[in-house]
Amino acid sequence: MNILVCIKRVPDIAGSVTLDDTGTEIDESGLGHTMSSHEECAVELAIQTAAATGGTVAVLTLGPAEAVEQLRAAVAVGANDGILVEAADPSVFAPEDIAQVIGDVIRDRAEAGQTFDLVLTGDDAADTGDFQVGIRLAYDLGYPVLTNIQTIGVTGGGEGAGAGSGGGGERGGGRIEARGIGPAGTEIFSLDLPTVVAVHEGGVDPRYPSITGRMKAKKAPIVEYDAPEPGTGSPRIRLELPEVKASSVTILGEGPEAAPALVDVLEEIGVIRP
Amino acid sequence: MTLVFIETDTSGQVTLTSAEALTFARTQLLPDGGAATSREVSGPPSGSTEAVVIGELSDSAVDALGRLGVGVIHHLEHPDLAEYSAAAWAQAIVDVTPESGTLLASGTPRGMELMAHAAVRTGARMAANVIAADEEGLLRQVHGGTAFERLRLDGDLQVLTIAGHACTPEETTPITPEIIGYDLTVAEADLATRVQRTEVEAADDASGLTSARAVVGAGRGVGSENGFAEVLELVDHLGGALGVSRVVTGLGWRPHAEQVGQTGSRISPDVYIACGISGAIQHMAGIEGAKTLVAINTDEEATMVQRADYAIIGDLHEVVAAVNEEIVRRRG
Ligand SMILES: Cc1cc2nc3c(=O)[nH]c(=O)nc-3n(C[C@H](O)[C@H](O)[C@H](O)COP(=O)(O)OP(=O)(O)OC[C@H]3O[C@@H](n4cnc5c(N)ncnc54)[C@H](O)[C@@H]3O)c2cc1C
Numbered sequence: 082m083n084i085l086v087c088i089k090r091v092p093d094i095a096g097s098v099t100l101d102d103t104g105t106e107i108d109e110s111g112l113g114h115t116m117s118s119h120e121e122c123a124v125e126l127a128i129q130t131a132a133a134t135g136g137t138v139a140v141l142t143l144g145p146a147e148a149v150e151q152l153r154a155a156v157a158v159g160a161n162d163g164i165l166v167e168a169a170d171p172s173v174f175a176p177e178d179i180a181q182v183i184g185d186v187i188r189d190r191a192e193a194g195q196t197f198d199l200v201l202t203g204d205d206a207a208d209t210g211d212f213q214v215g216i217r218l219a220y221d222l223g224y225p226v227l228t229n230i231q232t233i234g235v236t237g238g239g240e241g242a243g244a245g246s247g248g249g250g251e252r253g254g255g256r257i258e259a260r261g262i263g264p265a266g267t268e269i270f271s272l273d274l275p276t277v278v279a280v281h282e283g284g285v286d287p288r289y290p291s292i293t294g295r296m297k298a299k300k301a302p303i304v305e306y307d308a309p310e311p312g313t314g315s316p317r318i319r320l321e322l323p324e325v326k327a328s329s330v331t332i333l334g335e336g337p338e339a340a341p342a343l344v345d346v347l348e349e350i351g352v353i354r355p
Numbered sequence: 356m357t358l359v360f361i362e363t364d365t366s367g368q369v370t371l372t373s374a375e376a377l378t379f380a381r382t383q384l385l386p387d388g389g390a391a392t393s394r395e396v397s398g399p400p401s402g403s404t405e406a407v408v409i410g411e412l413s414d415s416a417v418d419a420l421g422r423l424g425v426g427v428i429h430h431l432e433h434p435d436l437a438e439y440s441a442a443a444w445a446q447a448i449v450d451v452t453p454e455s456g457t458l459l460a461s462g463t464p465r466g467m468e469l470m471a472h473a474a475v476r477t478g479a480r481m482a483a484n485v486i487a488a489d490e491e492g493l494l495r496q497v498h499g500g501t502a503f504e505r506l507r508l509d510g511d512l513q514v515l516t517i518a519g520h521a522c523t524p525e526e527t528t529p530i531t532p533e534i535i536g537y538d539l540t541v542a543e544a545d546l547a548t549r550v551q552r553t554e555v556e557a558a559d560d561a562s563g564l565t566s567a568r569a570v571v572g573a574g575r576g577v578g579s580e581n582g583f584a585e586v587l588e589l590v591d592h593l594g595g596a597l598g599v600s601r602v603v604t605g606l607g608w609r610p611h612a613e614q615v616g617q618t619g620s621r622i623s624p625d626v627y628i629a630c631g632i633s634g635a636i637q638h639m640a641g642i643e644g645a646k647t648l649v650a651i652n653t654d655e656e657a658t659m660v661q662r663a664d665y666a667i668i669g670d671l672h673e674v675v676a677a678v679n680e681e682i683v684r685r686r687g
Contacts, residue, residue: 091676092498092635093636094498094501094636095636096635096636096658097501097636098498098501098502101435107498107501107502118618119618123515130585146409149391153416156643161394163386175480176481177480190449201467204467205467205483207498207617208497209497209500209504210484210496210497210498210499211469211481211483212468212471212483212484212516213471213474213475213481213483215470216468216471216475217471217475220643225547225548226441226442226548227441227548228402228441228464228467228468228471229464229468231611235474252356253536257434262378262464262612263464263465263550263552264364264463264465265365265555266363266553266554267553267554267555267556268439268550268552269550269552269553269554270548270549270550270551271550271551272547273547274549279676281618282611282618283611283614284571284611285621286605286607293395299547300631313480313578315506316480316482316506316507316508316509316559317504317505317506318491318492318505318506318507319500319504319505320497320502320503320504321494321504321505322501322503323500323501323502323503326662328661328662328663330650330660330661330663330664330665330666331664331665332655332665332666332667332668333665333666333667333668334667334668334672335667335668335669336667336668336669336673336674337669337673337674337676337677339669340665340667340674340677340678340681341681343649343665343669343674343678344664344678344681344685345668346647346649347569347593347626347683350625350626350646350647351625352568352569352593352594352595352625352626352683353592353593354591354592354594355686
């Protein structure tokens with residue numbers, strides 16, 4: 082099964098952030114960058130599924146030239162090749178623009194002979210949290226779509242499926258079983274390929290790159306496209322930062338001696354089961 | 356008009372997050388009939404909020420919706436909607452969505468998915484994780500709650516999801532909602548993504564975590580997979596739930612369903628006791644709704660300690676064991 086994983090370069094935030102001079106972006110100068118965490122899991126799922134079916138994994142990103150680092154990071158853990166859709170400032174693209182651009186690239190790759198049976202995205206990106214790109218992409222391709230998925234299994238016909246699929250919406254061979262998060266437990270879906278699946282962190286553990294993986298990543302083939310002008314454009318007016326609240330912590334004490342003071346607090350709140 | 360998608364739990368009650376979404380709809384300034392009104396920011400009168408419920412509609416849910424200011428309930432029932440299928444459910448919602456105004460849901464996995472489908476099907480733009488709406492437009496969380504984005508969605512209809520705990524559910528003067536039923540048709544193609552079956556295991560049910568009044572949080576400070584005895588005993592004494600940091604699920608010490616934070620559950624207990632958790636921004640995103648925050652940490656400088664209402668500095672194993680003993684002692 083040939084799989085495409087759409088990933089995004091995002092700033093790696095652990096503490097508080099500051100805004101840049103324009104007030105529309107966070108100041109990324111002191112921050113490292115990473116792939117969104119749902120997408121790290123999507124890459125892992127893709128590698129496992131491709132290995133089980135004798136298929137391939139390609140990764141795609143719409144981002145600045147530097148986003149090639151995230152593509153290479155995916156190759157280092159087992160993806161085969163990358164597609165960079167270069168946009169100097171991806172924040173001017175609305176989710177509908179990004180879905181449209183990716184859809185066009187998928188159709189273009191199909192013409193070039195590279196087709197995909199399964200397209201994975203993260204549920205949402207760590208920065209914008211939009212939760213739409215996978216769904217909008219599926220509608221653009223005419224594929225069904227699942228979200229909140231944590232694991233994928235192949236239920237037959239997966240091997241080498243998809244010749245002729247990938248962009249036109251024809252149903253190639255192959256069927257997957259996907260498990261995801263529902264309000265009452267794990268929900269199980271079963272559907273024909275081609276399809277789009279948006280992945281939620283937690284079903285698989287992303288692997289670390291090996292030394293040979295890193296070497297391979299340096300030389301991995303990356304196809305490059307220029308992103309077109311965004312059709313819709315971002316609705317952002319500006320960013321704002323939350324007020325930093327001054328600490329008003331009451332230290333109850335140090336070590337086990339402080340336990341009675343905490344039990345007093347818990348009794349006051351009324352949460353100790355009688 | 357503002358239309359709110361309502362989620363109900365297994366016993367047919369309106370969920371806490373849907374009550375939040377309804378309160379949001381009633382108290383925030385949303386475009387009405389396509390043009391932002393000059394209405395006061397205190398919000399529209401009760402009754403101009405409408406609700407859409409799919410599947411069973413219990414009397415107590417109707418009551419609750421009336422108390423939350425809902426004037427009209429669009430009740431959608433069809434054998435093909437009995438099992439969840441995002442595409443089919445979204446189309447049913449779209450069938451009763453007005454051409455202008457706002458369609459919204461809470462930012463749960465269901466709410467997010469359905470609103471995104473509905474946005475595509477209505478040609479509308481969507482904003483996720485909104486926390487407020489005023490004359491300037493919308494305010495939503497980005498970067499896991501580290502920053503807020505001000506934005507304006509053009510178009511006659513806007514589709515939103517409301518960030519968990521963006522507002523506290525508030526009842527209003529009760530009204531008796533009008534209930535409207537429909538003759539629906541469900542397209543075969545929309546059933547391709549129907550749930551085949553649901554497996555309910557205690558381990559992957561996060562609903563206990565999101566509804567618990569007391570949550571004991573455990574982070575890397577617990578030390579190992581076998582280090583949870585004291586915190587689990589405390590969970591038991593409180594009749595609460597265990598919530599963990601991503602490091603804990605990443606190391607495979609506990610299942611992902613117990614993860615609290617940006618990529619885990621968002622919780623709003625009366626008390627959250629964070630044991631050996633540093634307080635990374637992505638973890639804090641999940642506990643903003645906690646009314647009282649207690650930190651137990653060896654590091655006095657940890658963000659979690661600085662942000663807490665109460666803290667004990669020390670080894671969590673020793674402290675939590677002593678807390679358990681004290682609770683048992685007081686019970687006599
Ligand atoms: C996109 C993205 C999404 C994320 N989503 C989430 C999420 O949903 N939830 C989440 O939690 N994290 C999330 N993270 C990870 C987050 O950034 C932190 O890495 C994580 O929360 C840290 O977990 P921790 O506090 O358990 O570990 P650490 O940061 O290592 O902190 C351990 C703490 O334990 C204390 N400690 C150590 N030993 C003891 C002891 N014996 N007794 C008492 N205290 C002790 C230490 O002083 C320290 O404060 C996400 C990260 C990214 C990039």
